[in-house]
Every structure is written in C-alpha cells, then in structure tokens.
Amino acid sequence: MRVRVLLFGPAARAVGATSVELNVEALPTLALIRSRLSVESPALEPFLTAGRFAVNQRYASDETEVAARDEIALIAMVSGG
Amino acid sequence: MIVEATIIDGPVQPLAALDVPHRDEVGAALVFDGIVRRTENGRPLVALDYEAYDGMAQRELLAVAASVAATHRVLSFRVWHSRGRVPVGAASLRVEIHSRHRKESLAAMDQFIDRLKRDVPIWKRAIFAADEPT
Numbered sequence: 239m240r241v242r243v244l245l246f247g248p249a250a251r252a253v254g255a256t257s258v259e260l261n262v263e264a265l266p267t268l269a270l271i272r273s274r275l276s277v278e279s280p281a282l283e284p285f286l287t288a289g290r291f292a293v294n295q296r297y298a299s300d301e302t303e304v305a306a307r308d309e310i311a312l313i314a315m316v317s318g319g
Numbered sequence: 320m321i322v323e324a325t326i327i328d329g330p331v332q333p334l335a336a337l338d339v340p341h342r343d344e345v346g347a348a349l350v351f352d353g354i355v356r357r358t359e360n361g362r363p364l365v366a367l368d369y370e371a372y373d374g375m376a377q378r379e380l381l382a383v384a385a386s387v388a389a390t391h392r393v394l395s396f397r398v399w400h401s402r403g404r405v406p407v408g409a410a411s412l413r414v415e416i417h418s419r420h421r422k423e424s425l426a427a428m429d430q431f432i433d434r435l436k437r438d439v440p441i442w443k444r445a446i447f448a449a450d451e452p453t
Contacts, residue, residue: 246372247442292440295375311372311440318369318376318400318441319353319412319432 239264241271241304244311249285258282268293269300271310282312289314341394345417349424351432353412355405363448366406372440376400379439383431391427393418398431400441411443 242259250256258279262270268291276286290297292311293304304310339345355367371377380400388396394417401411414431418424 244372246440247370247444292372292375295372295378297438311375313372313440315442316436316438316440317443318371318439319435 239266239306241266241306241310243271243275243291244309245282246311246313247315247317249282249289249312249314252281252285253279265303265305267300268298268302268304268310271304272300275312285312285314339395339417341417344394344419346419347417347421347424349414349416349418349421349428351412351414351428352410353432354410355407357407359445359447362445364407364445365448365451366404366446367411367443368404368446369401369411370442370444371400371402376440380435383434383438387427387431387434388416390430391418391423393423393427396427396431398435400435400439402441404446 239262240259241262242257244257245253245255258275260271260274260278262274271291272286276283290313291300291302292298292313293302293308295309295311297313356364358364380398384396384398395415397413397415399413405411412435414428416424416427418427
C-alpha cells in the first residue's frame with residue numbers, strides 16, 4: 239500500500255516538499271516507516287532520529303500499525319513559543 | 320539592564336481585567352508575552368514566520384494548557400499562539416494565568432512553556448533583514 243507522511247518546518251525544507259510517499263506492505267508499523275524513510279529520503283535522517291510520528295493528529299508510538307486512510311505526520315524539531 | 324522599584328500610594332494599575340467568574344478568589348494574575356527579538360545569532364531579524372500543523376497544534380496547545388492548569392490547580396489558564404508572520408517587537412505568544420497564590424501561577428507558567436516548546440507542532444522560521452527584497 240502507499241503511505242504519505244506529512245512534513246513540516248525544517249524537515250519539509252530539507253526535502254523541498256510538504257510530504258513524502260512510500261510503498262509498503264499492508265499495516266506497516268511506524269517503526270518500519272521510520273526505517274524506510276531513512277533509506278529512501280536520507281535528507282530526513284536528522285529529523286527521523288529525534289522526531290515523533292503523529293497518526294490522525296495524535297502522537298503515536300513506533301509500535302503503532304497504520305492503515306491506508308490514516309493521516310501520518312513526522313513531527314520533528316518543533317520550535318513554538 | 321533596567322531595574323526599578325517604586326512605592327506608590329493606593330492600588331497598582333491592574334495588568335489584566337479581572338472581570339471573571341472567579342475574581343473573588345484571585346490572588347495572583349500572571350501574564351507572559353513571548354516577543355520576537357531584534358536579532359538571532361547576531362543577525363538582524365525582520366520577523367519570525369510560524370507554521371502550525373493545523374488541528375493538531377490547536378489540540379496539543381489546549382491539552383498542554385489543561386494538563387498544566389490541572390496539575391497546579393490554577394483558576395484560569397489562557398494561551399494565544401501566533402501563526403504566520405510576526406514582526407520584530409510583536410508578541411507571538413501570550414499566556415494569562417490566574418491563581419489563588421503566586422506559586423501556582425509561576426510554576427504553571429514555567430512548566431507550560433517548557434512543554435509547549437517540546438510538544439506542540441508549531442515551527443518558526445527566521446526572516447532576516449538581508450533576505451528581504453529591497
């Protein structure tokens with residue numbers, strides 16, 4: 239299945255896009271998505287190391303399995319305030 | 320550094336209107352403004368541009384505020400955070416806390432700002448004077 243990961247801030251600027259897409263097997267975990275992104279989008283490596291994923295706008299652990307309709311976002315190096 | 324201490328006759332001017340349901344219990348009102356500084360790493364700034372993960376940023380900001388407010392048992396907790404461009408000298412964050420005693424407000428303010436900077440999906444980007452079209 240195809241998954242799309244939303245990007246923001248410096249991560250988005252690093253790849254020049256507000257999202258990246260991956261082809262993965264059904265119901266991937268966020269851990270798998272993290273490792274696949276580090277290979278397929280090396281520019282995201284610094285953001286993947288310390289970043290967290292959100293699924294449907296809530297923080298989720300790497301053990302979380304995601305479905306095709308889930309909204310996935312990489313939240314890294316936030317700088318509010 | 321400016322340090323001033325003044326003894327005045329009568330009440331001090333109120334910092335914020337206390338026309339709130341809990342006004343009879345308020346012993347402390349604390350307001351924090353986060354202001355865009357004039358320089359960043361020694362370079363002149365024009366503004367900061369804030370990007371928010373809409374929806375999640377709103378929810379997380381409220382969740383952090385609610386959690387901190389409950390932990391410190393304050394009477395009220397209000398926060399405003401900017402999105403988009405905020406020029407030098409303007410505030411991009413305001414937090415207003417009311418509590419019975421000063422310790423709750425001071426502790427809540429410190430904890431909230433730490434958690435905001437760690438958890439809320441908002442990003443700022445510096446806009447430097449040298450990068451602006453002349």
